[in-house]
Amino acid sequence: MDAAPPAELIVVERDPTGVAVITINRPSSLNSLTRPMMVLLADAIRRLDADPAVGALVITGRGRAFCSGVDLTAAEEVFKGDVKDVDANPVAQMERCRKPIIGAVNGFAVTAGFEIALACDILVAGKDAKFIDTHTRFGIFPSWGLSQKLPRIIGISRAREVSLSGMAITAEMAEKWGLVNHVVDNGEVLKKAKEVALAILRNNRDMVLMYKSVINDGFKLDLGHALALEKERAHSYYNGMTKEQFAAMQKFILSRSSKSSKL
Incomplete structure (x- = not known):
């Protein structure tokens, strides 16, 4: 376990432009999530959604991974908790967030990290990014939406292969299948995500919120x-x-x- 306090493992930076960046900051463990980190991430999203100075969110991870999933050394603490507890569920808070969320996926997005990526409205990936579902590999039942969202995005046959075999989706495949919006050089991921956020913020902010809502609600x-x-x-x-x-x-x-x- 990290010696750093949990608060330093989820870093929030607000830019005067109206873009807020949330960074999962546990690179030594490929940004795997403990329960306190999940609670902090969920709380950060909720607070930024309520902040009138923030118009768009970017979520990223520091180092070689976006998020490698749940820290399996803390699995019992996570999975024996109430999986319906929306206050401690970052994906649930992302789904409730009225503001656009852009995922800046550098490196691995694995299982819970994959689910966080799927909860973003727009995804930017580095050329070396990989999306992997390991639920079947480790005997973990999905509870953050991967089993239902992925088939709706890439098609049910592809989703079955990805989730039942544990195969990796490369950045190139993800772009081809419509999973990500942009693939850029690894060092340009956060920059591109911010560019997308700023392009959104140049528009009528109230309409951006309403338009996101009707797209997401209608898609269901x-x-x-x-x-x-x-x-x-x-x-x-x-x-x-x-x-x-x-x-x-x-x-x-x-x-x-x-x-x-x-x-």
Whole structure:
């Protein structure tokens, strides 16, 4: 176990631009998670979501791994706890987070680390990144969503092979299969993730939150119900706007249009 206090194993840095970076900081153990680290990570995500100065989150790991999963020396402490305890579950807090989360995956994202990556809205991976599901290898039952999310992203046949055999998904495969958005040189992962976050923050922040919500909520539904959900929220949004808000929106659109025409 690390001598460092748990608080130093989850590092949060807030940038004046509105981007907050959460770093899993246990490189000597490939950023494997103990229960106190999970609680701190979940709490950091919850606090940043509530912070009005923060518009987007980046999650990364220090060293050769993004996160190598649960520290198996602390497995009993983790798995005999309540797996439904959302306050101590970083993935549950990521799923509740209203703000965009970009994963900067350097090196290994294994099992619980893979599940944290899957809970990100956008993924940037280094060329040497590898995504591995070891649940079947170690006899661990998934509880952070890997068994359900991965088939929906890469297809059920590929997901079966990945999870039942424990094969590694390379960065190249991950990009081809639609698991990651960008593959960059290993030293550029965090930089690229911040660039994506800043591109998001240049837009209307309220709409970013609402748009993320309708995409993620609609993805859980069949297409017919998802389209109805979009219509319902659009109706509520426009009917709730005052004349002044419409005028402000039109003024904003015109200002953006004039800037675009000069590019």
